[in-house]
Amino acid sequence: MMEVLAVSSRATIQDIGRFGLREFGISQCGAMDKLALKAGNLLLGNEENTPAIEVPLGGISLKFHEAISFCVTGAFYEMTLDDEPIFTYWRYQAKAGQVLKLHHAKIGMYGYLCVRGGFDIPKELNSCSTDVRAKLGGINGRILAVGDQLLTKNDGLLLQKVGIAPIPLKNTIYALPSSEYQAFTRKSQYNWWQTKWTLQSNSDRMGYRFQGAVLNLEKPLEMLSHAIQFGSVQVPPNGQPIILMADAQTTGGYPKIAHVIDADLGALAQVRLGTAIQFEAVDLAQAAKLRRKNDVYLDQIRSIVDETY
């Protein structure tokens, strides 16, 4: 069992997400950086979809009430285990009574605290992911709070200390043109790919709001409500793009200029508030190649872990 001693951020339990329920208006949720979550789980010999604690930017302190293997992936957190510094993308063993502190993310936005066997959280609608708005999953569908006690499915320590290559962060995110791309002016199409977009502080798990050039439609477009998804780039009338993130509502009504490719959704999630990034166009074949690259990374972790059991 792990106990939350202090928490200063909107930390939640997340797995890969809640699928197949969009027709009922139920969001997918799940980890913002699914690749980092999968990497952390594989490093511990867990299934990819095992629930972990997602910690955005700020901090959390937890006490281990049992000996267990753990790791933190995703954002590069300044961390200590009983005041000794420890590092992201490394597998450690905690002894009962030790205190783990994630002070703050130095690089990136979302850290994943994974434990061997995963947290023992009941699935709701086929996922442990916390949906704060629909009050589903996690601990009663809410963010973690001081005093929360999290049971684990600890199934034995992994004795060797092992580290893996961290997922590189990037300032260029790959995207595909989306359904209303042609409805934007030529200049706006150009600006979408050429502008440096700055991530605004009012961004969250539902949407990343960027500021840069103003994106205009050729002529006003009457859009009726339609399905949207993690990665859709919506442009509301103020011309500033909002990229829908893991907690995206299922339907929306704004024109979509682009869609961030699946392989880069994690990298997008790790963009820090106030940072400027750029988008670059790829085609479907390149998008597939980049997904495959992520799979290879995960396969490599699997093989390292198999050797070090």
Place this chain on the structure above:
Amino acid sequence: MHITPISESAVVCVLPPPATLDQQRRLWAFAHQLQQEEDIVEVVVGMNNLTVFMDFMTDFTPLIQRLEQSWQTLTVNTFQGNHIEIPVIYGGEVGQDLIEVAEYHHCSPQEIIDRHTAPTYTVYMIGFQPGFPYLGGLPESLHTPRRANPRTEVPAGSVGIGGAQTGIYPFASPGGWQLIGHTEQALFDKTREKPTLLQAGDTVKFVVERIEL
């Protein structure tokens, strides 16, 4: 029907405007048929459109051709939604805009209630929140502008009017609709196999449970 990819894994099928109940009915049937197909992961009905989610693709041409073909050979009469009656407590603390809405339409609150409970509404689609229905069929005599200052929190179960739409908020959320009542009927129950009370294609009638003025 115009079919366009929106991502590596989805296409949106858009019908020519205007949105009509007939076109929407065809979309429900289409959604129902596509959901039976093994390689289609999810289908989401929008207003006058429908989105098909698949596994990742490197070429959309075969899918688009297949969807066009299925749409042309679609048989529509197979899909019939459920009919659901929703009891509403009109007025009172959570329906505090009832009087304002009546004043706006120069009639009595009772007249507003009569007009609101008269039609059989149709669930065009579900979206925005789990179980939130987009209802068609609000009489023009009830169309009311949204509040100038949206509320920061509309309580769950609120029944409201926003412009030409009426609906029920399954969860508390910010909102600018005029609240004329509320229902205790849960629109979302995570323990049910189908977790939402309403689905696209269902019909709804509001019935008076109580009036609080």
